[in-house]
Amino acid sequence: MSSTLFCYSINQSPTKLDFARTHVFTPVSIQFYSDSPSFTGKLRSRRRSLVGVKAETLSVEEQKKRKKPRVLVAGGGIGGLVFALAAKKKGFDVLVFEKDLSAIRGEGQYRGPIQIQSNALAALEAIDVPVAEEVMEAGCITGDRINGLVDGVSGTWYTKFDTFTPAVSRGLPVTRVISRMTLQQILARAVGEDVIRNESNVVDFKDSGNKVTVVLENGQRYEGDLLVGADGIWSKVRSNLFGRSEATYSGYTCYTGIADFIPADIESVGYRVFLGYKQYFVSSDVGGGKMQWYAFHEEPAGGVDVPNGMKKRLFEIFEGWCDNVLDLLHATEEEAILRRDIYDRTPSFTWGKGRVTLLGDSIHAMQPNMGQGGCMAIEDSYQLALELEEAWKQSVATNKPVDIVSSLKRYEESRRVRVAIIHGMARMAAIMASTYKAYLGVGLGPLSFLAKFRVPHPGIIGGRFFMDMTMPLMLDWVLGGNSEKLEGRSPSCRLTDKADDRLREWFEDDEALERTINGEWYLIPHGNKCSVSETLRLTKDKDQPCIIGRSKPDQDVPGTHIVIPSPQVSKMHARVIYKDGAFFLMDLRSDHGTYVTDNLGRRYRVTPNLPARFRPSDIIEFGSDKKSHSTMNHSFKKKTYPHYSINHFPSITIRSLTLLRIIKMKHGLLYKTALILNPSLLVFLLVMIICLWLQLILKPSLLCLKQMCLVNCCGMEMLVI
Numbered sequence: 001m002s003s004t005l006f007c008y009s010i011n012q013s014p015t016k017l018d019f020a021r022t023h024v025f026t027p028v029s030i031q032f033y034s035d036s037p038s039f040t041g042k043l044r045s046r047r048r049s050l051v052g053v054k055a056e057t058l059s060v061e062e063q064k065k066r067k068k069p070r071v072l073v074a075g076g077g078i079g080g081l082v083f084a085l086a087a088k089k090k091g092f093d094v095l096v097f098e099k100d101l102s103a104i105r106g107e108g109q110y111r112g113p114i115q116i117q118s119n120a121l122a123a124l125e126a127i128d129v130p131v132a133e134e135v136m137e138a139g140c141i142t143g144d145r146i147n148g149l150v151d152g153v154s155g156t157w158y159t160k161f162d163t164f165t166p167a168v169s170r171g172l173p174v175t176r177v178i179s180r181m182t183l184q185q186i187l188a189r190a191v192g193e194d195v196i197r198n199e200s201n202v203v204d205f206k207d208s209g210n211k212v213t214v215v216l217e218n219g220q221r222y223e224g225d226l227l228v229g230a231d232g233i234w235s236k237v238r239s240n241l242f243g244r245s246e247a248t249y250s251g252y253t254c255y256t257g258i259a260d261f262i263p264a265d266i267e268s269v270g271y272r273v274f275l276g277y278k279q280y281f282v283s284s285d286v287g288g289g290k291m292q293w294y295a296f297h298e299e300p301a302g303g304v305d306v307p308n309g310m311k312k313r314l315f316e317i318f319e320g321w322c323d324n325v326l327d328l329l330h331a332t333e334e335e336a337i338l339r340r341d342i343y344d345r346t347p348s349f350t351w352g353k354g355r356v357t358l359l360g361d362s363i364h365a366m367q368p369n370m371g372q373g374g375c376m377a378i379e380d381s382y383q384l385a386l387e388l389e390e391a392w393k394q395s396v397a398t399n400k401p402v403d404i405v406s407s408l409k410r411y412e413e414s415r416r417v418r419v420a421i422i423h424g425m426a427r428m429a430a431i432m433a434s435t436y437k438a439y440l441g442v443g444l445g446p447l448s449f450l451a452k453f454r455v456p457h458p459g460i461i462g463g464r465f466f467m468d469m470t471m472p473l474m475l476d477w478v479l480g481g482n483s484e485k486l487e488g489r490s491p492s493c494r495l496t497d498k499a500d501d502r503l504r505e506w507f508e509d510d511e512a513l514e515r516t517i518n519g520e521w522y523l524i525p526h527g528n529k530c531s532v533s534e535t536l537r538l539t540k541d542k543d544q545p546c547i548i549g550r551s552k553p554d555q556d557v558p559g560t561h562i563v564i565p566s567p568q569v570s571k572m573h574a575r576v577i578y579k580d581g582a583f584f585l586m587d588l589r590s591d592h593g594t595y596v597t598d599n600l601g602r603r604y605r606v607t608p609n610l611p612a613r614f615r616p617s618d619i620i621e622f623g624s625d626k627k628s629h630s631t632m633n634h635s636f637k638k639k640t641y642p643h644y645s646i647n648h649f650p651s652i653t654i655r656s657l658t659l660l661r662i663i664k665m666k667h668g669l670l671y672k673t674a675l676i677l678n679p680s681l682l683v684f685l686l687v688m689i690i691c692l693w694l695q696l697i698l699k700p701s702l703l704c705l706k707q708m709c710l711v712n713c714c715g716m717e718m719l720v721i
Contacts (some may be wrong), residue, residue: 068092068392069225069402072214074202074237076101078114078180079360079377080230081187084195086127086385090392095222096191097214099201112258112338113286114180118143118166118479120375121173123382126489131190132173135183136494139176140287142270143167144499146506146513151438152274152281154599155322155617157510158436158460159467163475164499170480171491174499175270177286203236207354226355226404228384230377233345235362241353247343250367250430253303255295255314255339259331262289263324264519264616268506273369274325275436279317281325293328294368298434301341310337322599323617342367344427347420351412355404359384364419369429372422372478379482380415386487387411414485422478432463514615515581523562526619536562538576538583546576548622568592568623577611584611585620595621 071087073080076098084094116124116139125132148160167174188196201217205227212227229237233247263269263285271284278298286292297317305313311334318325347364351357360377367373391407394400437457441450483491500506506513523536538546545559550569552561564573570590577584587594587606594606597619606612614620 069388069404070095070223071388072212072222072224072227073097074214074227074229075231075235075362076184076188076196077230077232077360077377078183078187078374079362079381080228081184081191082124082127082378083228083230083359083381083384084191085131085187086381087388088191088195089128090385090389092385092388094191094195095224096196097200097202097216097222098196098198099217101188101196101198112180112256113140113177113284113292114183114374115142115175115177115284115371116183116378117175117371117375118163118170118172119482120378121176122483122486122489123378125173126486127382127385128190131186134186135178136173136176136496138182138186139178140285141174141176141497142285143175144497144503145268145270145285146503147270147272149273149275149433150322150324152276152279152318152321152325152436153438154601155274155324156599157513158275159464159471160507161471161475162507163479164503165472166476166479168493168497170483171493172480172483173494174497175479177271177284177292179286201236202231204240205237205356207356209354212355225402226357226388226408229352229356229358229362230360231362233343233361233365235358237356238358238362241356241358242348242350247345247365249301250342250344250427252296252298252430252434253301253339253341254368255297255310255337257293257328257332257337258286259291259293259328259336260289261291261328261331263291263327264517265513267518268500268502268513268516272324273433274321275433276318276321277437277442278434280433280436281318281321283324283328291328291331293332296342296430296434303339303341305339308334310334310339344423347416347423349416351416352408355408357384357408357412364423366423366426367430368426369433370422370426370478372426376419376422380411380419382486383414384408384411387414418482425474425478511582517581517616521583521616523620538578540578542578545578547572548574548576564622566623570623573622574606582613585614586611590623592623595624597621 068091070093071084073084073094073096076096080096080098084096087094116135121132121136124135143163146160147163149158150156151158163175166172199218200220202214203217204215206213206215207227211223211225213221213223214227215221227237229235229241231237239245263283266285269285271282274281274283280296282294282296284292295314295318311329311332314329314337315326318329343365344367345361345363345365351363359380361373364376365373366376387407387410388404390410391402391404395402437459439450440455440457441448442457483489502512502516506516521538521540523538525535539560543558546562547553547557547559548562548564548569549572550565550567551563551571553572559575568591570588570592572588573590574588574594575586577586585594585596585606587608589608595603596606596612596614597603599615599617
């Protein structure tokens with residue numbers, strides 16, 4: 001059991017606001033004096049007004065018999081179950097209709113893990129602390145490690161996300177990943193089997209003004225005081241409310257799978273997004289020795305793969321990408337790969353009508369790029385239950401019926417802006433991830449030859465600078481912007497959420513992050529002309545260097561020896577040294593030299609007698625005839641996989657199709673110049689500048705963006721930026 005420090009408010013007395021709501025005669029007196037021209041008229045008008053008040057109030061007998069409203073919920077997914085739990089905890093009579101409980105019971109197709117970020121975990125704590133504790137115990141923490149964007153081909157970091165600081169600085173739980181099935185099982189147990197109706201698909205409803213009646217697919221009818229549509233992106237409740245409308249296709253299909261695989265840097269990296277042109281790849285640690293991955297590829301909707309052909313196609317799509325991507329594909333069985341097209345729905349201004357409202361994907365389905373789809377549904381659930389509880393308290397205080405309609409409107413108003421912004425961020429993240437270009441010329445058709453010169457795209461420098469400036473503010477608002485609305489939850493630090501003491505160093509130093517790799521290192525033959533066929537293991541003993549040569553030395557030389565029978569390899573050609581978590585290569589004044597081609601495609605000669613650091617996926621050539629070895633790092637792999645050489649280099653830029661359509665000269669100089677200058681990057685940067693300006697006005701303390709300090713909270717070292 002985790003050790004957690006909580007602080008609760010001891011003030012349980014009724015608020016003055018609740019007490020003030022018992023006064024109901026002010027509107028009567030206003031009406032009395034405004035409508036009555038004479039004293040007699042005043043008496044009559046007042047008598048009529050008092051009669052009207054009595055008609056709207058409840059008798060003593062009715063007050064004793066009254067119960068909290070009955071809430072009907074269409075959909076037993078995460079949003080529906082969390083709301084049912086929140087409403088039940090507040091004393092409402094809840095009934096959940098779910099067409100298929102097989103996913104909860106583990107009988108259906110395994111849908112994989114879901115990311116529950118700090119904002120959603122805090123809302124879950126505000127709803128039910130024991131349930132939140134169980135969820136966090138079952139989840140795998142990823143927010144205490146490095147997360148961010150990397151180049152899909154080279155694997156080098158583009159930018160890193162600090163999700164730890166925004167959480168602990170506000171006293172929120174750190175982001176976790178949990179099995180979707182496990183999460184639903186925990187929620188279903190907390191809600192209770194008597195609340196959930198299986199094989200109950202809501203197909204229609206009728207709002208009479210005082211009650212709502214739902215109609216199930218089997219013809220059964222149930223009556224309640226309000227209906228909450230939580231039946232997903234293809235919501236029937238939404239269709240019946242506003243008419244049938246098509247979801248928006250993102251332009252990308254998604255392959256997903258779970259691999260029994262532990263990367264060598266699992267202790268320092270939580271999840272990564274590998275960027276590419278018209279494709280990108282996401283990997284995340286999900287605990288239990290498993291990795292979840294998502295492969296996105298731009299193509300029309302409705303595509304179908306040949307039987308047992310998904311894995312082969314993925315290797316074709318991501319050919320030449322870094323080992324982090326290819327290793328996960330190798331480690332995944334064909335049967336464990338699923339495919340689905342990615343859709344979302346633009347949030348509408350109106351979320352409901354009368355006594356019916358929507359939450360989660362049924363009203364604002366998001367693309368999965370920010371991991372906030374389920375989180376927004378959990379926030380919706382908390383807010384809706386809170387507004388219903390406030391309406392009930394007001395009803396008790398004023399001795400009037402519960403104003404369901406007004407409470408639903410307040411819920412919608414409180415959620416509309418935040419949801420719309422995060423929905424837009426998710427779309428922008430998809431555009432950024434799939435239009436990334438590393439060099440000028442990539443994706444420019446006739447100008448593609450420019451990519452051979454490896455000139456960094458201007459979008460890399462500008463995009464990275466502004467992301468570094470704005471990302472802390474954005475994450476602070478996304479993860480902590482809703483925490484002030486969570487009533488009954490005090491900020492608290494969890495000892496189990498403590499991050500590694502080197503986290504700050506990892507954010508600032510890529511080399512320090514690489515040194516944390518914990519695995520076995522190998523030299524693997526590369527190319528058909530290599531003189532050696534076996535894989536060569538490198539030792540991590542700094543006192544036992546690895547000597548590489550054409551033959552074994554005549555005298556006793558400490559260390560291990562690797563023999564490469566090639567005329568281009570000198571008798572004592574090179575030495576491999578291990579120090580402080582890294583391997584270094586030293587050329588021993590060989591006749592034909594030693595060459596390294598790094599993961600960016602740059603080839604250079606190793607200076608004799610000077611150690612040069614090499615990294616996983618680097619290609620080492622012993623001699624000028626290009627007899628080469630590739631460097632790989634394997635850790636806890638069940639199989640040994642072939643090495644894939646880097647043979648092409650995709651992407652980095654942000655395009656705006658809207659702006660490009662304005663340019664009529666598609667094949668002219670203006671069009672090509674617009675593509676190079678990347679107009680949508682300017683739009684994106686302008687939006688980020690405006691957001692930054694607003695944040696600085698609202699929170700002057702954020703002016704010190706680069707100020708670093710350490711805060712001691714519950715025994716935790718926390719980095720605050």
